[in-house]
Amino acid sequence: MEFTDRILKCSDCGNEFIFTAGEQLFFYDKQFKNDPKRCKLCKAKRAGLGRTATGNGAVTLPLSRTETRTKCSACGVETTVPFKPTQGRPVLCRSCFQLKRVPSGVAAVAQMDSPAAQVTAAVEQVLPSAPSTTVDTTIGLIAQTPAIVENPDASTLAAVAEVSRA
Numbered sequence: 052m053e054f055t056d057r058i059l060k061c062s063d064c065g066n067e068f069i070f071t072a073g074e075q076l077f078f079y080d081k082q083f084k085n086d087p088k089r090c091k092l093c094k095a096k097r098a099g100l101g102r103t104a105t106g107n108g109a110v111t112l113p114l115s116r117t118e119t120r121t122k123c124s125a126c127g128v129e130t131t132v133p134f135k136p137t138q139g140r141p142v143l144c145r146s147c148f149q150l151k152r153v154p155s156g157v158a159a160v161a162q163m164d165s166p167a168a169q170v171t172a173a174v175e176q177v178l179p180s181a182p183s184t185t186v187d188t189t190i191g192l193i194a195q196t197p198a199i200v201e202n203p204d205a206s207t208l209a210a211v212a213e214v215s216r217a
Contacts, residue, residue, distance in 0.1 A: 052079065059086060063093040123147055 054072035068090035118131045124141035
């Protein structure tokens, strides 16, 4: 099906507007049954988006961002932020905010316990009064459990017996 530009009349303002071939193809693909009744400006006004027409007929949206001037809690530089600061919460400038974000992620990864540290903490909870050599032996046995079960030898069996006596 071939489409050609058509001139339609706006039902709100009465001005003529062009219903382009591309728009007609879009309407056809979406299976819209009716042609548009309003020009883009009237459609925008009806939608309440607050659009305004420029001299060349283009439609633009106004920027409505609330900016608040305040001082950075970290470095004291005056800055603007896109929100209204609340009492008791620190407000950071862009550079301090970026510095705070990146190291915190690195620190979180650095503070993550390794599996060995997690096992040590668990063993210390179970055996709080055991000497550190017993804890180390127990951790070693936990790490070697599959090997002990499959191939028990005298030294590992003696270590298991020592830990169980403690």
